[in-house]
Amino acid sequence: MSFAVPPDMEKELDELVTHYPQKRSASLMFLHAIQERFGHVSQEAIEWTAKKLDLQPINVYELVTFYPMFRQVPLGKYHVKVCRTLSCALGGSAELREHFCQKLGLDAKEHGAQTTKDGKFTVEFVECLAGCGTAPVMMLNEEFHEAVTIKKADEMLARCK
């Protein structure tokens, strides 16, 4: 599958470049836009971005490998990110992640992001999401959810079609 950026998106990206005195600065915003649209950042996307910003592909590739939010392979349609860090751990985030894993047939003992076989869900532990006062917190794709009980988690999963 070759990588093609639709014209409307390219226009948006060209506008982003104008925000910065140096083109290279736009690379993180490019990668966000690409990942939002295509679900991940492919090798072709890296090369395309490098060309657009007058960079070498390695300059873009090293960003994709450094910043935890970027991924080179597609993940599940629904991405569950449960906060792992202390305040949420004190508030039951380990139990919450375990519950998601059990419900979705994933192995709670495994580390790192895990995706269900049907490609529908990815469950992952992430670090503090700046919502520690309403622990445990999580994100479902771009939505932020606070004080997530087991019941709330089940309702959330039921809504994921």
Add this chain to the structure above:
Amino acid sequence: MPQEYRLILKHADEPGYTPDIDCYMRNGGYETLKKALSFQTKDLPDGKKQTPQEQIRQEVTTSGLRGRGGAGFSCGLKWSLVDRKSGKPIYMICNADESEPGTFKDRQIIHKDPHQLIEGMIVACFGNDVHLAYIYIRGEMPEGARILNRALAEARAKNFLGKNILGKGYDLEIHIHRGAGAYICGEETGLIESLEGKRAYPRIKPPYFPAILGLYMCPTIVNNVETLAAVKHIVQMGGAEYAKLGTPNNTGTRIVSVSGHVKKPGYFEVEVGKATLGELIFDEKFGGGLRDGRKLKAIIPGGSSAKVFKAGEKFKVKRKGPDGQLTPVEVDLLDLPYDFDSLQQAGSMSGSGAIIVMDDSTDIVAALANLSEFYAHESCGQCTPCREGSLWMSKALHRLTNGHGRKQDADYLIRIAQGIQGRTICAFGEACSWPVLSFINKFKDEFEARGARDEAKHSSSAGAGPSGEMRIAASPQH
């Protein structure tokens, strides 16, 4: 009894208060910007002239404002260090990376009152002759980024941004830049690298002080969200008036994030130093006390990087007596005024203003293991002591929480931590070693007992497996 004092969060949680510009302007929004832009050059008694920009900077210096991002550095002093003679443009960056574990205050401002931040930022930019500025927001706040983008567009439409703002001949543009999940982007020089489109590898100081060689090697000011929101109020009410809030050298208000084992976790804006640590945790108006039947075990007072306090600790803190002299007095942990200086004198820091409370159900070894895993994950990897040390500490703590500890692990961990602090490019080195040093120094018996227990177990039954899933504390009632 201390109360909340809502200056920055005055409207944030009012019913019907929305983040759009009309609502903001109905509540007096952008009046401070108009005021700032109409300052006239003033003749000083000594015959010198003071430009409007200098007046704004003077107000901020007079206010005593200290940075709310973590270091508590004087904002006026930071601004005075900017190289204004280089002929290069001066940039301003708002640090909205909010990622110090325990901290969730900037999120409130961004989501509920974004124009207040933007107005503060425009005033700060005007006062520092900045014409291009960025808000660096962490990647995990996509909604925050959308809210800010909408707010910036509204401000542009009203000519609070753009060319010739309100006909006063001042040009300014502000753009949103999103991070992508790396804690180290909160460190100001890492943030600058990231904004240049590179890996967020912090720069070594000297020579790369942002005030001189910052973004694109130009003079740059990096300020936290809450700091810039405070600037709006300082210029509105005057620096001297602002300085009356709070306590000497710890002026103004500050949004404190309280999380962990309290009945009412949340964010509370208080006058700095007017509430004690104990009040913020136990008072009904704030944290509301511990869960029923629980006792206090430990407090992390300023975000996860701050050194932990153990329940019952006492400190020598300098207090001004009736004669105006500073004399050291003994203060109980819970009576420490929650301000920059008191916490520093007690050996920790108020950092990002985040208090994490742990009750007696907490497994202190597991709590430290949790934090160390965070730092091992977030080290940027440039400095060997930090890259290797943060991982060693996390691994040793993982062993201790999984039934494979040794009695000497406590000392081993301290040795690693001591090998990191002071030997790295950025303050992350301290951030990752301070929790280890303080947890182990203050709860050494628990760390040693855990290791000793594992050793005994292994000598009696070779090959005992891990003790199972790690649980840090009694589960909350769901």
